[in-house]
Amino acid sequence: MTTVICPYCFARGPAHRLRYRCLMTRSGVRGGRQPCSPRRDDAWAEFKGGTAAPQARMRGPVFDVRRTLGPGGNRAACPDCGVLTPVRVCASCHSDLPSDYCDQDSRIIALVGAKATGKSTYVTVLVNELRHRVGTAYRGALAAMGSDTQRRDKEMAAELYDRLHLPGATPPAALGFNEPLLYRLSLPSAGRFGDGSRHTALVFFDAAGEDLGDAAAVDRYTDYLAAADGIILLVDPLQLPAVREELPPGEGPPLPRMETSPQQIAADIAGQLRGHGRRGARGRVSTPLAVALTKTDMVRPLLPPQSPLLRNARHDGGAFDDVDRIAVHEEVRSLLEGWDGGELHRRLDRDFADVSFFGLSALGSPPPATAPADVPKSGPQPVRVEDPLLWLLTRRGLLPVRKAKEGPVGKAKEGLVRKAKEGMTRGGGT
Structure with a gap:
């Protein structure tokens, strides 16, 4: 049974219990009835709040059905006018749902970070990659989708x-509801009768940085965060x-x-989720948390020449390389420890049960110093933007993982990771 999580109010329920909305179109079905007239939808308007005009x-009209009708299997006939409609709506907030969104399980990815950490840019580049x-x-x-x-x-x-041009800042919730971005991710799935496809709905919700300034503001996003299968926390080193x-001093765009x-x-997020x-265990939050250091192009002078943050992961064989992830995790953890004395790592270790550090650059190089709102003339040349999302997908079993193998090859890889750890520990944040 497919479970659908509304990407707007985050109510959860089986797909076959979703309601439908009449298209209000004329049809010759059932004797050519007159099309339905619009009706007040107070449930939807109240959810939208001040953004909904009278x-x-x-x-x-919204109606219930016991089973879907029509050749597509995902349409239902309006009981008043008889016209088939594919538009399904959330039973709670009455938001319209894309038809293909309802046909696969949902994976909600929460994207959070302070203002100016580059969340909107990150999502745009991630989707392109x-x-x-x-x-x-x-x-x-x-x-x-939709x-x-x-x-x-x-x-x-x-x-x-x-x-x-770089995207503008995400408007805070006080200025209106920020609509999520809905995507359908299709991946190969080997089955009994040959290769098939497995589809997953990805929901990206970009919370404005101003709304994460204190615990009271985070409360607006509690339902969203609680429904998330994984959280990406962007940290701006600048x-x-x-x-x-x-x-x-004096190099690159203004800080x-x-x-x-x-x-x-x-x-604040941990407190809300608890x-x-x-x-989870020992009172720590069970939701996987990917902590991503952004704008690594800006701190390139502070990175060692052999840093894995300077190149993309290879993804050989269509599998996520966990050895590479561990090397990146240890380097970013060490860098942050040198910059904040380990305060962030200790905070996360106390509050979250499943955490991994990442480093990425959405643009690949800094914006022009004379035009900080512009993208470099070469266009985005991203580095490792996909790593946090791919790791979160592996936590839900949606991607294969390549771990260190037993034997000489595996031990050699583990040795490289261990040397990287030791090098980072000696080098600190230099």
């Missing part, structure tokens, strides 16, 4: 890749005092304003 409350370089490696495909995501997907890609002191610390954001029943 006239917008008038929408197609999943469609091209990473999609090729894993024989996967990614498609936007007209809203399809429109925004095109706009985001055009702004970043065609016009070479907002860490030690990094700002170490970087060569961003220092916002809420990642330690505080992590603590209160929502996501408590």
